[in-house]
Amino acid sequence: xxxxxxxxxxxxxxxxxxxxxxxxxxxxxVRSAGLNPADLLQLQGHYPPPPDVPQDVPGLExxxxxxxxxxxxxxxxxxxxxxxxxGGGAQAELALVDEAVALAAPAxxxxxxxxxxxxxxATAYDALVRQGGLTLGARVLVSGAAGGVGTAAIQLAAAxxxxxxxxxxxxxxHDRLRELGAQRVMLPSDAAESGPYDLVLELVGGPMLxxxxxxxxxxxxxxxxxxxxGRRIELDLSLLMARRAGIAASTLRARPLFEKAALVSSLGxxxxxxxxxxxxxxxxxxxxxxxxxxxxxTRLGEGGNLGKVVLISSG
Amino acid sequence: xxxxxxxxxxxxxxxxxxxxxxxxxxxxxVRSAGLNPADLLQLQGHYPPPPDVPQDVPGLExxxxxxxxxxxxxxxxxxxxxxxxxGGGAQAELALVDEAVALAAPAxxxxxxxxxxxxxxATAYDALVRQGGLTLGARVLVSGAAGGVGTAAIQLAAAxxxxxxxxxxxxxxHDRLRELGAQRVMLPSDAAESGPYDLVLELVGGPMLxxxxxxxxxxxxxxxxxxxxGRRIELDLSLLMARRAGIAASTLRARPLFEKAALVSSLGxxxxxxxxxxxxxxxxxxxxxxxxxxxxxTRLGEGGNLGKVVLISSG
Numbered sequence: 353x354x355x356x357x358x359x360x361x362x363x364x365x366x367x368x369x370x371x372x373x374x375x376x377x378x379x380x381x382v383r384s385a386g387l388n389p390a391d392l393l394q395l396q397g398h399y400p401p402p403p404d405v406p407q408d409v410p411g412l413e414x415x416x417x418x419x420x421x422x423x424x425x426x427x428x429x430x431x432x433x434x435x436x437x438x439g440g441g442a443q444a445e446l447a448l449v450d451e452a453v454a455l456a457a458p459a460x461x462x463x464x465x466x467x468x469x470x471x472x473x474a475t476a477y478d479a480l481v482r483q484g485g486l487t488l489g490a491r492v493l494v495s496g497a498a499g500g501v502g503t504a505a506i507q508l509a510a511a512x513x514x515x516x517x518x519x520x521x522x523x524x525x526h527d528r529l530r531e532l533g534a535q536r537v538m539l540p541s542d543a544a545e546s547g548p549y550d551l552v553l554e555l556v557g558g559p560m561l562x563x564x565x566x567x568x569x570x571x572x573x574x575x576x577x578x579x580x581x582g583r584r585i586e587l588d589l590s591l592l593m594a595r596r597a598g599i600a601a602s603t604l605r606a607r608p609l610f611e612k613a614a615l616v617s618s619l620g621x622x623x624x625x626x627x628x629x630x631x632x633x634x635x636x637x638x639x640x641x642x643x644x645x646x647x648x649x650t651r652l653g654e655g656g657n658l659g660k661v662v663l664i665s666s667g
Numbered sequence: 668x669x670x671x672x673x674x675x676x677x678x679x680x681x682x683x684x685x686x687x688x689x690x691x692x693x694x695x696x697v698r699s700a701g702l703n704p705a706d707l708l709q710l711q712g713h714y715p716p717p718p719d720v721p722q723d724v725p726g727l728e729x730x731x732x733x734x735x736x737x738x739x740x741x742x743x744x745x746x747x748x749x750x751x752x753x754g755g756g757a758q759a760e761l762a763l764v765d766e767a768v769a770l771a772a773p774a775x776x777x778x779x780x781x782x783x784x785x786x787x788x789a790t791a792y793d794a795l796v797r798q799g800g801l802t803l804g805a806r807v808l809v810s811g812a813a814g815g816v817g818t819a820a821i822q823l824a825a826a827x828x829x830x831x832x833x834x835x836x837x838x839x840x841h842d843r844l845r846e847l848g849a850q851r852v853m854l855p856s857d858a859a860e861s862g863p864y865d866l867v868l869e870l871v872g873g874p875m876l877x878x879x880x881x882x883x884x885x886x887x888x889x890x891x892x893x894x895x896x897g898r899r900i901e902l903d904l905s906l907l908m909a910r911r912a913g914i915a916a917s918t919l920r921a922r923p924l925f926e927k928a929a930l931v932s933s934l935g936x937x938x939x940x941x942x943x944x945x946x947x948x949x950x951x952x953x954x955x956x957x958x959x960x961x962x963x964x965t966r967l968g969e970g971g972n973l974g975k976v977v978l979i980s981s982g
Contacts (some may be wrong), residue, residue, distance in 0.1 A: 374778060377789040386723050454819035457895070475946070483911075483913075557904065561904075576907065576908060578902050579905065579908070582905050583903060583904045583905045584901060584902065585901075585902050585904065586899060586900075586901055586902075587899065587900050587901075587902040587914075588898060588899050589872065589876075589891050589894050589898045589899070589900065589916050590894065590898045591914070592891065592914070593891060593892075593894070593916040593917055593918045594918060594921065596798075596915075596916070596917040596918070596922075597916065598798075598913055598914060598915030598916065599902075599907070599914050599915075599916070600911075600912070600913030600914075601904050601907035601908040601911070601912065601913065602908055603908045603909065603911070606909065607911070640969075
């Protein structure tokens with residue numbers, strides 16, 4: 353097979369042996385694979401993949417068709433259309449996906465959306481619901497809302513009955529973010545004084561993060577997912593103490609399979625029906641063929657995308 | 668009545684009008700009142716009291732006898748021995764306590780223990796159980812464990828079946844902290860490399876806090892209660908992200924009455940039987956008569972106390 357590989361900080365379209373599914377793994381012919389900021393970090397050498405995945409093939413999510421199943425696989429069979437959440441290796445012609453972290457791709461959903469669903473929605477769901485305790489009526493700020501996780505988070509928070517504020521640098525995206533469910537959309541500079549919030553999903557980091565801490569209400573929580581604008585802050589604990597507030601932070605990639613399986617199980621039970629019915633959308637900013645992956649990485653790195661950048665197989 | 672008052676940063680034993688109980692308030696003749704770090708901060712002008720309490724009379728906890736009840740009080744009557752959690756005004760001959768934040772003082776508990784129970788145990792219970800999600804078997808570090816909150820936290824965590832580590836500067840206290848339930852007791856410098864922990868109760872702050880962040884395990888939580896050694900830290904969010912860890916912080920004093928009432932209700936249901944049976948102890952480092960309050964404040968400020976410093980009425 354061919355696979356996108358990282359060698360000396362460069363992307364190449366290389367030939368590799370076809371993987372062989374073991375245990376409950378599925379071998380999937382990849383039709384689409386979303387890009388994520390973690391892929392950029394890995395390309396830059398900052399984010400080593402977990403040990404149980406191909407070390408030099410990036411990609412945390414994919415959609416495609418099952419072409420072979422391991423001896424312990426029970427939930428899927430050859431020919432099924434699936435979406436998978438993996439620790440690496442998704443950006444290839446063939447990828448291994450344990451069936452515990454695979455979901456059936458709904459019939460009405462095209463490959464480009466299916467390939468960009470898993471990582472963004474899993475991250476947003478985990479941060480908002482499982483870590484953030486999102487409940488009806490909560491005042492939520494999605495900071496840096498235009499990307500894949502941000503657009504997922506707006507939709508999930510709105511669907512949960514929250515009062516959703518979104519911040520995004522690009523004014524031309526604001527109307528679309530409103531359509532996705534944000535009741536208020538504003539520039540980051542305005543969001544810095546727009547609280548109080550019960551929950552802030554921080555996708556920007558740096559000085560914005562510090563400003564948003566000041567916007568937490570009583571018992572508010574700031575959940576850190578992205579720190580592209582800076583990962584070090586000066587934290588005045590008395591500010592948190594006075595509000596009984598907290599900060600939590602998370603990445604998905606390095607978690608063990610059983611934890612990802614629990615998360616994917618929740619996604620299947622709770623979000624898949626909403627994706628199938630069209631209530632949840634996967635906004636796609638741009639698609640690129642696998643052979644043109646460097647352009648896709650450049651596009652993601654430049655930022656300013658509304659939704660996902662997705663690689664699409666020509667096959 | 669006489670009351671301890673703060674004027675221009677000095678403590679005085681002044682004459683004030685007797686308070687009159689309104690609504691569901693109890694008028695309590697104070698027999699004992701524990702000191703807390705918040706009292707020291709108030710004396711230094713750093714911690715203004717909430718608006719609904721005497722502005723210049725310190726004291727967040729007391730024990731005494733009910734001498735009059737407001738027209739809406741139902742749970743207590745004149746003559747009852749009670750313990751109260753208040754936002755201020757406890758260090759006086761007479762104090763107002765809403766019955767929602769009062770508990771019956773168990774018969775076998777002396778005044779000095781009763782007067783030092785509420786604030787320390789409410790703070791430790793709230794931090795460990797309600798904010799920290801303490802459960803059976805959790806690996807817990809109590810950082811700066813010798814004081815009132817620390818000795819309460821050791822006992823509560825041990826009673827909850829946690830694996831309890833305590834840090835304390837003074838070696839001569841280590842045996843006593845083991846008796847209270849700590850399985851490991853160590854110097855702060857050793858605690859800085861003693862993890863991983865599921866839960867750190869931070870009562871010291873400053874560089875210790877930063878070191879303890881590095882000792883959090885997966886999904887660990889650091890709950891900040893005390894920051895005497897420094898309230899500003901440089902926080903590297905990638906450290907939290909890699910461990911899916913979090914920081915929360917809290918103070919009790921400024922919370923509205925209904926929140927304190929919910930907390931005191933839990934204390935009454937869950938901890939009072941353990942206090943009455945002797946399973947929970949209130950270690951008292953020193954007692955002082957009210958008229959010698961300045962010595963008590965000096966003693967608390969010097970630190971190095973095992974347990975509470977408590978003011979005792981001579982009446």
